[in-house]
Amino acid sequence: MLARYLPILMWLKTYNRHTLTSDAIAAVIVTIMLIPQSLAYALLAGLPAQVGLYASILPLVAYAVFGTSRTLAVGPVAVVSLMTAAAASNIAQQGSAEYLAAAVMLAALSGAMLIVMGVLRLGLLANFLSHPVISGFITASGLIIAASQLKHLLGIKADGDTLVDILVQLFGQLQHIHWPTVLIGVSATLFLFWSRTSLKPLLLRRGLSGRHADILAKASPVLAVALTTLVTWGGGLDKLGVKIVGDIVVGLPSLQLPAFTSSMWEKLLVSALLISIVGFVESVSVAQTLAAKRRQRISPDQELIGLGASNIASAVSGGFPVTGGFSRSVVNYDAGAETPAAGAFTAIGIALAAVLLTPLIYFLPKATLAATIIVAVLSLVDFGALQRTWKYSKSDFAAMMATILLTLVEGVEVGIMAGVSLSILLYLYRTSRPHSAIVGRVPGTEHFRNVCRHQVETDPAIITLRVDESLYFANARYLEDLIYDLVASQPKVRHLVLMCPAVNLIDASALESLEAINHRLRDSGVSFHLSEVKGPVMDMLRRSHFLEELSGQVFLSQFDAWKALHPAPSAARTLHSVV
Amino acid sequence: MLARYLPILMWLKTYNRHTLTSDAIAAVIVTIMLIPQSLAYALLAGLPAQVGLYASILPLVAYAVFGTSRTLAVGPVAVVSLMTAAAASNIAQQGSAEYLAAAVMLAALSGAMLIVMGVLRLGLLANFLSHPVISGFITASGLIIAASQLKHLLGIKADGDTLVDILVQLFGQLQHIHWPTVLIGVSATLFLFWSRTSLKPLLLRRGLSGRHADILAKASPVLAVALTTLVTWGGGLDKLGVKIVGDIVVGLPSLQLPAFTSSMWEKLLVSALLISIVGFVESVSVAQTLAAKRRQRISPDQELIGLGASNIASAVSGGFPVTGGFSRSVVNYDAGAETPAAGAFTAIGIALAAVLLTPLIYFLPKATLAATIIVAVLSLVDFGALQRTWKYSKSDFAAMMATILLTLVEGVEVGIMAGVSLSILLYLYRTSRPHSAIVGRVPGTEHFRNVCRHQVETDPAIITLRVDESLYFANARYLEDLIYDLVASQPKVRHLVLMCPAVNLIDASALESLEAINHRLRDSGVSFHLSEVKGPVMDMLRRSHFLEELSGQVFLSQFDAWKALHPAPSAARTLHSVV
The missing domain is CATH 3.30.750.24 (STAS domain)
Known part of the structure; x- marks a missing residue:
């Protein structure tokens, strides 16, 4: 019974020096990769950069205790960050203390909901997100996220929750493009695209093993961060108007319960539910894929509790909603992580970074972070799925297309709710006229x-x-x-x-x-x-x-x-x- | 093609003196029955009495042209009147001009929605109201309606959309009970209950034919209205504080388009949709039952257009949402109506009443109208269905019970939406773990x-x-x-x-x-x-x-x-x- 709710008891008793070494190596690699990602997703969620780091410390420890996947890496991810931004901007202006409070409360609410669903064994709720709806939602979210980051790449101002809003504002500001920013942003983007497609083959030709080449190629955002930070510092580009990360609160987050103002949490309930379910579906599918490769099994109901605990941990340490991410989990897996302890070690790495590293990234241009986001999310956009689904089933295609269009035009929450409703209605319609x-x-x-x-x-x-x-x-x-x-x-x-x-x-x-x-x-x-x-x-x-x-x-x-x-x-x- | 949308073309070409006579007789009987009913349902909807008459003139003509049932009688009905009151009281105070405007707009919106659904052949939408949900909803609505009329019976003030609200207010006002009103109200109620159960057997024993006894028994509300009006007039009970219908605007409604203020119609959209679907389901099941008895068929998609046209007709003549009612349709059928022309003749009867009769009902006590409503709706309450459903299927019982409880506690709109959602979710849950x-x-x-x-x-x-x-x-x-x-x-x-x-x-x-x-x-x-x-x-x-x-x-x-x-x-x- 205790082992059901505390999977750590299962793997801790066979823990030994060999697994410790494997986990520690994986943790170092994931930490390096996670630092720019955490900063970038905080930017995407409209939050101060350090919040991204906060969301990558305690949540990882909580998941190590309560999660069932051996290799899942938890933290801020793109789609959930976008949903956080959409929900929090309904409450307050970006940059305000209330906006941050809303993000923290989303993590708390979502954590509580996930734990309740886990205890009630409601993992099957995730089944209502049909594959075409998830696929369409992620494609549309990827497009919105990429568009939302263009402003940082171009050095102009543009806000909005929907693709149309964002594009309209971007076009209105085109005359204010800031060319030094564009130079840095576009170079970083091109470098990241190149390293995604061509760096690994190059490293392989240079004689590296497949695994090392893979990990190095995935660490290229760190290189981009380091290089553009140096260039900005050396060239004094911030004085030319290139937006930089600037002063970050140094140190570890202080632990405190989120301030629950009742008017706010009522408004955030639906958003928190959507974030919970989308995050859970994303996380479980990653965890299941990786578990299957090693003939391990995960328990979806306990995963709800693991992710719930992570979000509660994020909330009490001033972070925002987190879930299991695809790319970082794959890196963790490839780097040889054997137990959830790798996650706990990663947390130590990020904590050290929060204490020691933040002064070093003062000159990090926001354009570089935007470039890492754009390159990461565009790989999520899958138009091929549209064509395959059209060929296979017109009604699945309708659900997918509706999800994409409504997400782009009306925003993430309307999009996902419409997709789920439509796929249920189409199923009921099909069975309402039986053969x-x-x-x-x-x-x-x-x-x-x-x-x-x-x-x-x-x-x-x-x-x-x-x-x-x-x-x-x-x-x-x-x-x-x-x-x-x-x-x-x-x-x-x-x-x-x-x-x-x-x-x-x-x-x-x-x-x-x-x-x-x-x-x-x-x-x-x-x-x-x-x-x-x-x-x-x-x-x-x-x-x-x-x-x-x-x-x-x-x-x-x-x-x-x-x-x-x-x-x-x-x-x-x-x-x-x-x- | 034309005949599909204008069923009147089908029956008008075989119309003859015989059908004319049958229809005219039925129309006289239905008119007499409909006058107190129309006034009572206007009272239930929180509207001036004459609005009930307005809603029983043009809508009947429109249904005669566009409807496919030979015997359905359209007009204000209890459940839809309750839903109208719930929706309009979200917009404005009862008695205000805005409240009336909201009721008229509900009829217009609901009419437009029904017509669109009919043209798109979406009659199958009604299938989503499962039988346990409808049955539970009608039982709960009946209880709310009966409770809401108690104030008229007791001569005190009490408002509210939910059973709890109403009962709390009633108990708070018990010391203000007005005994002359109670005397009239309770006598009328007892008389009506008696005539429902015992009048027909009595008339049969006196030698009347079954059909005549049936019709006379159903006309007993008219007798109650006449008697209590006379008593109130003769005894000057209005001066003792018995609430009476009082001055009614005499004459026919003036035709005009409802004033569309955009903020109002957006708020009324969901309510109008619910009214449309509930009204349609009620109407179609009555129409189908009666059609089956004479081996006739109705077309559910054209029924949507017929009911839509009726509601538009109601809106342009200052009325509120209407649908096919059970008791009046049965009377129409029993009285021998053969074509929808009976409905058109009834409209003429009500129009005459609106012009000539309204001064006569100046002294009609509101308590009498409340008594007719209470007796009518309590026959809709069916607790036996709860027991039967429990025995047959626990999950259908859960949907029914949830509908009843939420309708009573949270009101009609939350109740019906929760019932529909729950029955869909329970079905999906069952198929999500297939045998x-x-x-x-x-x-x-x-x-x-x-x-x-x-x-x-x-x-x-x-x-x-x-x-x-x-x-x-x-x-x-x-x-x-x-x-x-x-x-x-x-x-x-x-x-x-x-x-x-x-x-x-x-x-x-x-x-x-x-x-x-x-x-x-x-x-x-x-x-x-x-x-x-x-x-x-x-x-x-x-x-x-x-x-x-x-x-x-x-x-x-x-x-x-x-x-x-x-x-x-x-x-x-x-x-x-x-x-």
Whole structure:
């Protein structure tokens, strides 16, 4: 029981010098990579740079204690930072103390929600984010983030939560472009794109091992940060108007509970829920992918608690919402991390950086941070998925496209909510008009098949309808209409058999419809029968009055129904001659 | 085409003196019944009495032109009036001009929405109101309405949208009870309850035909109105403080477009949508029940247009939202109405009443109107449904109970939205953990059955999993977990067969999961096969790369899979001896 909620107890007892070495090496590499990333995502969230570092210390320790993935690296990530900015800017102006308070409170609320969901084992909530919706949301978020960082690259001012807002403002400011900033920003961007595509092959050709080349290539943002900081300091570019990170509060965050003003947390509830779910989905899919590579397993419900604890830890140390990030987790994995202790060691590294390193990045240009963000998020943009989804399923494509367009035009919260709602509605719509077939007997067998596709035996006095879907509120009335139309079109019919091999559920609305069908058919002199009803469905029907009132019978198999209702050919002839 | 949108063209060409007579008689009876009802529902909606009459003139003419039911009687109804009051009181104080404007605008918005839904053939939207949710909503609304009318019965003041609000206020005012009002109100209530249960049997014993007794019993509110008006006038009870209807604007409504102030209509959008859907569901179920009795059919999509036109007609003539009502439609049907012309004739009757009758009801006590409302709505309260639903299905019961409680505690809009959301979520939850079974071969046959329930043949190298649900985003990850756990628990397994006879759909998220399963199983040395995939599902899979990447095969039948993967006993023995 304790081990369920404290996975650390599982791996700590087998911890040894070998795992310590592996974890420590991975921690050094991840720390180096995480410093510019943490600063950049704080910038993206509209927060002071040190907040990014704060969000990369205690949350990592909390995850090491409560998380189940051996290699997941927790901290600020792009999409969640964007969502934080969108939510906090509904509360206050960027740069104000209230804005920072809103970001901290988002972490606290989201942490509390994640823990509650974990204790209630509600990990399945993440299932409502269908793949096309996540994919579309991440593509659109990537575009918004990239656009939002263009202002830092161009040295102009532009705000806004949606792509349209941002682009309109950028175009209005184009005459104020600051060329020294552009020089630094564009060089950094080009360097980062180059190192992403060409540095690794180059290093491989120079004789480095694949793993080392990979890690070095991923550390190139650190090089960009160092170089542009040196150039700015040496050239005095800040005096020319290049925006720099400047004074950062040196030292470790002070621990305190977030100030809960009730008006604010009510306004942030929905945003915190969305951040929680999006962060959880992103984190779990990364964790699952990496766990699968080493034949490990993660527990989604305990992951909720791990991420929840991380966010609470972030909130009490003045940070903003965090989750498991893709690129840093991959680096952690590739660098050989073996246990969550690697995360705790990374936290120590970041804490040292917060104490010692911040004076060194005084001259770091914001344009460089913007460049690292742009290069990172553009790799998330996947237009190919649009084409693949279009080819596979038009309704999945509709959900994806709606998510992208609404995220771009109306912002992240509207976008994701619309995507989730639309994918649920489209699914309900599909099941509200289930596939069905009139079936007849394949001559000489006990099989019954669709009359439109097979040469089968039928009887004008019997209609057998097979419905290939559970019967529930969304299709109950459709079924009624279908049956009334069928009976109206075949005046000779005396028996209607509903064949239910694919009916896994009959809910109270469908039961009501079946009762209505039964009454109405009886009034028209038609008996209503069921066949091949599954055991659990039959158990439910027995708890109602339906079976007592049913004008016909329930047959175990469709063949039984046919034998009972279809008179033998000789008998039929006799009947005709009598009539 | 024209006839689709103008059903009047269908019945008008066969109109003759016989149908005219039937319709006219029905119209007289419905008119008499509708006058007190219209006044009462205006009172319930918090509107001046004449507005109830206005809403019973033009809307009936519009429905006669555009509606498809022969016998539906349109006008103000209890639940929709309650919803109108709840929505309008968010905008302004009862009695103000703005409150009336909000009610008129609700009719206009709801009319426009219904027409748009009708043109887009979105009648299926009504399917999302499951039976337990409607039933629970109507029960709770009935209780709220009855409670809200108690103040008129007791002659005290009390407002509020929720049962709790109303009851708290009533208790606070109990010392101000006005006994003359109570005398009139309670007598009227008792009389109406008595006539509902005992008047018809009495009339039957006196020799009246069943139909006449029925109609007379239903006209008893008219008698109550007449008697209490006379008593109040004769006894000068209004001077004792009995609240009366008082001065009503005499005459017909003036036609005008509602004043559209944008801030107001934005606030009313959600309410108008809820009113539209609830009104439509109520109306269609009444229309369908009555149509079925005479083997007629209605067209739900054209009904949307008919009700939309009625609401627009109500808005331009200063009325409030209307829909097809249960009791008046039954009276119309029983009184022998044969075509929608009966509705148009009723409109003429109400118009005459608006011109001639209003001075006569100056002394009509509001307590009498409250009594007619209370007696009408308490018949809608159905606690028996709670018990039946509990017995049949716990999750339907949960949706019903949530609807009732939230409607009572939080009001009609929150109640219905919560009910709809919960029933959708519960359905998704059920399908997110589909029933599945490991199957084996029934010896000597081609049948494969659940290993837990039948004596079947299996092979430790083959797992065959049958999933009894479509595969889509809500259960895609569940399927992954299920398969990974299965494979992890059986180390000897070489083949996994997913048997899909009940899979009607594989959406893009499930496809993604199948691809992940395929890759991961291949990494573990297990081939992944499918069997019995339905035709339309196979067509979709062919549009992706899944089938090319599949490590195993797709078998037409599970028996084919078994023949191909399970070596013949002799061959198996050979293999064993080789190993």
